[in-house]
Amino acid sequence: MTDSPNWERLQKALSVEADRGFGDLMGKQYRFSEFMVLSFGESLNMGTIAQRGCWQALAEEFLQYSHLSPEQRKTLLDKARSLLNELQGGTKAPVARELLKTKPIAAQVSQSYGTIPQLKQSLATLPEIRRRRSAKALERLGLHTVQDVLTYYPRDYLDYARQVSISQLVPGETVTLVGTVKRCNCFTSPKNKKLSIFELIIRDRAGQIKLNRFYAGAHFANRGWQEKLKRQYPVGSIVAAAGLVKKNKYGITLDNPEIEVLDSSGSSIESINIGRVLPVYPLTEGVTADVVRQAVVAALPAVQRIQDPLPPALRDSYSLIELPDAIAHVHFPPDPDTLTHARRRLIFDEFFYLQLGFLQRRAQQKALEKSAVLSPTGQLSERFQELLPFKLTNAQQRVVGDILEDLNSETPMNRLVQGDVGSGKTVVAVFAILAAIQSGYQAALMTPTEVLAEQHYHKLVSWFNLLHLPVELLTGSTKTVKRREIHSQLETGELPLLVGTHALIQDKVNFRKLGLVVIDEQHRFGVEQRARLLDKGKSPHVLTMTATPIPRTLTLTLHGDLDVSQIDELPPGRQPIQTTCVTGRQRTKTYDLIRREVVQGRQAYIILSTIEESEKLNLRAAVEEHKRLQEEIFPEFQIGLLHGRMSSADKEKALTQFRNNETQIIVSTTVIEVGVDVPNATVMLIENAERFGLSQLHQLRGRVGRGSHKSHCLLMSGTNNPDAKQRLSVLEQSQDGFFISEMDLRFRGPGEVLGRRQSGLADFALASLVEDRDVLNLAREAAEKLIMADNSLQDFPTLQQELERRYQKLIGGAILT
Template sequence: MSDRQIDWIKLQKALAIEVETGFRDIVGKQYRFSEFLCLNLGDPSTSLSLEHKRQCQELASRFAQYPGLELSDRQHLIAKTRHFILQVRQTSPNPEGLRVAETAVTGKIPVTKPLVAFDSEITPDRPLLYLPKVGARKADVLAKLGLQTVRDLLFYYPRDHIDYARQINISQLQAGETVTILGTVRRCTCFTSPKNKKLTILEIIIEDRSGKIRLSRFLAGDRYSHRGRQETIKRQYPPGAVVAASGLVENNKYGLTLKDPQIEVLGDRQDAIDSVTIGRIVPIYPLTEGIAAETIRQAVIEALPAAKRLRDPFPRAFREGYGLIPLKDAIANIHFPENHEIKQAARRRLVFDEFFYLQLGFLQRRNQLRQSQTAASLAPTGKLIEEFYNILPFQLTKAQQRVINDVLKDLQKPNPMNRLIQGDVGSGKTVVAVIAILIAIQSGYQAALMAPTEVLAEQHYRKLISWFNLLHLPVELLTGSTKTAKRREIHSQLQTGELPLLVGTHALIQETVNFAKLGFVVIDEQHRFGVKQRATLLAKGEAPHVLTMTATPIPRTLALTMHGDLDVSQIDELPPGRQAIQTSILSGKERSQAYDLMRREIAQGRQVYIVFPLVEESEKLDVRAAVAEHEQLAESIFPEFQVGLLHGRMTSAEKDEAITAFRDNITQILVATTVVEVGVDVPNATVMMIENAERFGLSQLHQLRGRVGRGHAKSFCLLMTGSKSQNAMERLKVLEQSQDGFFISEMDLRFRGPGEVLGTRQTGLADFALASLVEDGEVLEIARDAAEKVLMQDESLASFPLMQAELNARYEKLMGGAILT
């Protein structure tokens, strides 16, 4: 057995790339993906346990068979491998598996020297005004970015870095690389551009032993156009002078050159480079108008000595257990790292911090909630529940039963339930919610169900009233469209306690809505509500039990950063009889085939959805719009059928009329916008055609696809696209290959990022300075584990005062001042 160390980071990157490219066994520079995994896992390091070595070799043998595996088997193998790597890193003394210089020999992570020595008396709390090279004018400029003190500046992380640290010969230059070259000036000219009198061009020919290169810098403004000024600039670069130049290599009409090069004259080739950009890994900071990049870089250099005075909240044993470098070293090296390895070590420490304090806050909040008391004491069994089970026309799935058991356990505790149910489209979340509602009602309490749209609230109401009528229980619907007289009647019945269940939209949180004894709240698609809206509804009872639901499967990383204070249950099984929906990507040339399929389905008594991304035509966007296309479809393409129209700008009465007509098969085709994404349940519909599918997110497309396949007939989803973009096609192929909402949401997160996956930016989504939910999922898992262990050791954090102080300082800022329900 070799004593070679496995590079877990490279393995993770390879796995991530394979997922992103559609499990195609991609070919790298030296090996195929499967060969690379097979070689690396087949020769594990001696530092692993015997069990981990065995698992390594087992996975290696599976990757040897990877080229012949089905897509689902490839997906399963990669998921299993990622889980194994996470396990190894959590149990390893150095969980990150960092391979930096000296690490394998000494076990220590090397720390680079920052640009300045740590010998200053500058403190983190000193105002920037008093830094020698900042002063009052620059301090006012930096204040535009919210930077007031040295501490603010130290924690103002770069958004990226450019690597000018790689020094090569001129003959080795390749377009697209960022490099530094060292050479001798052969010729220098400085002149006014013949095309623009306000533009001055500096041209320098540099030569080394391997070749020559022409570098150009463009100086804008009248001050450079005077001949005397141009001669002064030219004299800075005399023939024979040794210069260092850094920049991005690009091709122009003169051949290879450096774009916007940074140039410094050296005494000779042995001189050190003094520039803060040339020959270094250069930080790129978020800027605003009127602030130059160099202003921030120079200010950071002035502030860096104060990093040594930062008190690290993590004890040494804690840091070593999770492979983290000290805070002062992380801060110094996130700004001006000496090499990529130390930059990654610095970033990992600071990403860990962001995740750790978020999870610590979530878990503290959850523990406090578990210790609080609820007035609603609920009995999990009774005659009402038995009657409901008797009237159910179907058997519950094992997954539904498992989640019901989770809910029943919660309801028997003295503290309020706070549980999220995740489940794919059609997995049966509503039935679970109804059982919990009935438990509250039979215990003498009222319940409320809040949905984000009238369409979804109406759908819930229809389903509930069919069951509640058989149980002889009243239920009402309250939305913005409810008539005044009916609204008053509902308000009265709520206050007297006659009405046990109210379903509605945001109308439920109005001041005039008062419950006699609210004990249970269900919030559907909760990520569409603001934090204050959810809190307002809960305030209408005395610490009521809360069940939140989402049919938009949320990747675990996203769930932890949005719902880290909730208990989560997952319905990961569809009811029996649900068939896979045949999904196809079609171009405009194949439109006639799509229309033929629709005609065949309608001839058999089925119905069809056609979804468009816009209500009306837009001059800026070349997309097919619902209103205009509805006329075309009704008059020219399907004149023999009834074609309905549904979009968000219609009144509630018009929407209800359109949905009812489609539900009753009066209209065979429903042309709609994404208003049908949730809440429209027509089992007879078997075709979903989505126009301009590339404009939708994967999770949204999966939701729309879920409108069909709800009956017993075979169903179809047609993704129409005119896009030639490779990225767009790769995204849509995920829908063709998978029906798993959780896998699709993971891929959506990778392609589009968390803000887009959720549809709109939510106040409940943490705002990170460095951390990425796409790239740093494993660090998030480790940080969550660390936070749990800290609270198990000391729930009050009394023995970790620095952690508690840092938590207080960070948590509200990180969450935008909004604490989740």
């Protein structure tokens, strides 16, 4: 199929629409949806019958785009991108017409040096590096050996492979021109004696263009140097010039062009900077782009020594090119299409080895470790089911089934339960806890904050009292006498369930028979903290929970060795929250809304953003704002205060007063983010909302809308930044935590979404968790098939060696979960 839609334009349009929040962007001529309909509609007479059917179906779906919700729009875009990737993978795009040939980089090096470097060879021993004395500069980038350079991938590219005539130049494009020198001049600027200007006028059959290069420095003003430069470009000689097309007051030109004089009109281009896709590398002070490119050129012949660890059958199954070709072409691709295939192979490898390591470790754990078999049925579970005043949602029932099936096996459970705010994760966890208790084992529930621990404790006590089961709370604020009592009851087995914070991992906390560990908001704990709690028992089953939905790509790269269940359904009766972005000019109206709600007997949160650099500033800001609101804005109401510097007793007192409606408004920092359940609260004002991530705002918003009354969330923005406004508008459009987390990932990237302190995120050289989701899913699938066939990988020794090298490098061998 040669007459398919323009792949690049379609993929770019899909990426931009997704990055901008699925708002049906308006282009120069058409809206996004109109452009997609027209693009697919133009293709209805092209390609195979099956492909024409795909184009028609997509065109019809995009006709309805304006009527779809943001979540449905995202699903349609994912479908379109997957289809384009699938069709593009089986299609060879036509190669651009070339006016001149570029000599292959590796051929140039082989001709120069005649020998192929060793992969472990020092860069300082390579003739080109030694001659240029650039080994020290390369060491600043951590590049010491030939292999280091080969795996130092470009961060971007300048596409000079497209050769056009002068009449075809379009500002903003990168191109290569070939023409005849009409005039050449070099002179010192009359306004600046230290600036020399080189002018070259070239022409082809379609027109002419003036090119300039500028040389700053007194020595370039030397007339002899200037005449020597002019002699390199005699009138009538053929030159190739590459650069970014720009338009200035004198017309079209190339910005700071690379220029090479050719032997004749049919000669090959020798320069590594002209007529090809030029790599752009990450640099540091004192290291130029040319130094890195020359090092890559010198090292490139060594790709012949690289052995591809992937079995040929696996490469063929997923249409992957061989590793030596991928590495050579990711540096100096002959054309954009080849670059696409090279990057796809290397991105696949980055994901594949991480997933293979996760799955192999999980398989080995299942084979070596044995856990207690916990009965899924019994009097406690049946009694609890009868006591519940509501029916479990279908999603809750499905997740409970997953968990109980895991517990009824001696293979250690290692399951992550994701659920949106208010989806009922705690109830699900109780079924697991009761399975442990009725089987004669103890359970522990650990949370990252005392506020959340106390919330869980109060809820569990209300249920466990009806079941005549004891439950205790252990935090840093627990009194010494009570602490000793808890320690004693744990060791004798009298206490079946302990809820707490990091206090659970202290040395004096010893369980008699720990069978289940539940960790809530597990991403807030470090690797060692989670491991120390697991050491309190003999391979206990582990259930981790999070109310912060994580996109599938992040889940796989962080928790690839976990089984994952999602509670993707809210209990009936939950009210949608009216979310509105407001500015400082609307503050009076915002306060009026809060006042109306409180007068009607409701309650309100006012959330202050935090400044990580200074807890003292946070404290002062919270205290001062509380005082201002109490004295100047809402003197008729009682206003509470809650912040992270308060003692546990004061925090609990503030929350209790708010739960009991003794305070109608509470001013709080983000300590309120999870675990606080006050159904009577119907309005939340979040100050400086642009300082928060979308997922965190969604978490905060979840503190309202928990009762039967209509609720409001007001996002007060202190900036006119259009990107910030665009981010916040996502919350106005959607209540779906999983969709919001996907958009958060797009806007901020994985590092910011998880927080700078989050450990365990693999550091990829090329892969993007936003753009390369399809490749990640394929890599996971390939790794699963390989592990199912042979989890020891003994039939693939080279693959096992590469796995060990990469896996240790990616995650440092740490146990993530």
